[in-house]
Amino acid sequence: MNIINDKELRREIILDNYQNPTNRGLTNSSYYLKENTNNESCIDNLDIELKVENDIITDIRFDGEACAISTSATSIMIKTLIGKTTSEARKILQNYDNMIEEKEYDKEILGELIVYDEIYKQPNRKRCALLPRDAIVKMLNRLDESTNLN
């Protein structure tokens, strides 16, 4: 399967993740970190929850209202990051950011997130694609700060 070259397949992946997103619905549990992420220039507004145990991301959940790109990116990101260590997750998120911002990046570790590799052609949608990344990075930073305090 080569999703990079198959436009129809990419669209299907995005659409499927928009219409049937992974892990929609929050737990509101104290075992999760929670972060709101919204797009000042438009109307996307998502809450994302993150659970990390022994440095491994064991769950991510989300809820809110957002466009097809934001919602699908959140869903794909959730699938990609669950099971990864926090440093693996940071690496993936950094690469994802580089891809969206048209910098050099490692295609191999992005998995299905690669479907957004042409989003730079619609500059006003870059923020939509980056929305879940922002929240997850913030939560990983919070986690680091609290670990350093201990």
Place this chain on the structure above:
Amino acid sequence: MNREDFPMLNQDTIYFDSAATSLKPQCVIDKMNDYYTKHTSNIHRGDYTAAEITNREYDGAREVVKEFINAKSSNEIVFTKGSTESLNLVAFGFLKKVLKEGDEILINKGEHASNVLPYLVLQKEIGIKVKYVPLDENYEITVDNVKKMITDKTKVIAIAHISNVIGDIRPINEIGEICKEKDIYFIVDASQSISHIEINVEKCNASFLAFSGHKMLGPTGIGVLYGKEELLNKTEPLLYGGGMNQYFEEDGSYELKSVPSKFEGGTPPIAEVIGLKEAINYINKVGVTKIHEYELELKEYLVSELEKIDNVILYNKSSKSGIVTFNLEGVFSQDTSIYLNHYNIAIRAGNHCTKMLKDELDIRNTCRISMHLYNNKEELDKLVEALKMSKDIFKIVL
């Protein structure tokens, strides 16, 4: 109508976002351009020819606004940056001074942020209470619902003349009458009605009325606060500096100019004032009543066409202005607006700065079509055509 006057229309764009900002006719652009290319000068302080031309172009503007909204005197016309500044001037220059803890302000959940937030800040700062007139089943305001909410403590009613999402014309003359009887300050946000429907500050008994130039075929950066002169006299300026003082001395004494100058510290937006004056002259030539009737005709046509499309949900069929709010079933509003942009159709998606309307509509974000005199049925047909093909929306937006 008058499409040839609007240069933006030369580039094949269909513009349905006039409630956000209107297009500008060439005559407005030319007047402002002349100021920058032929007679740049500050106002009221030069004895040279360019300054004389600028003074002449600028000075008539207040009079033109006064006539346009039927104010008693041009002293009642304050130039601001726009409706937001106008409403903030009322809240923080006037209400903050005259209201006391426990006094009530009546607004509603269909109001724009600029006619809500200043009062929420006052609620926090001086302990007044903000209360909400319920909307009826069409999300509109009725006189009865306003009456029901009035108590002995109601000191202010603030309301948009036409709301920016539902587009309903509020019964401001009747509400103004009640305010007169009960000695309530009446604040009208005319941002969405100015240039679309007749405004008469005397008839509606407005204490204050606010609007922006850029939604009425004029430039950005200029707006108006109308206030009854005796109330403006009691209002304190938000800005202090040149142009608004009589004198100031070492001993700390100073005296401010009288209204409206005391509110207009600093060099005014000269080109914008000149542009606003030209916009009003242009609107007067066409006739506001004619514009309103034309927009209504467009809206009725659009609603009847949209009702034929299965997956279109309409939110404001009954309101009598050029605003049509809808969603495509199962599609996020922003995806719809990105889809329509593919056909060069500009609409607005979002909460339209009315973030509390979600409590009433049960939906946070909508698509809004908002029209002005330059739109026509052909454009509406193209919109309807695009929406009919929207089953394939994700082939285009993804």
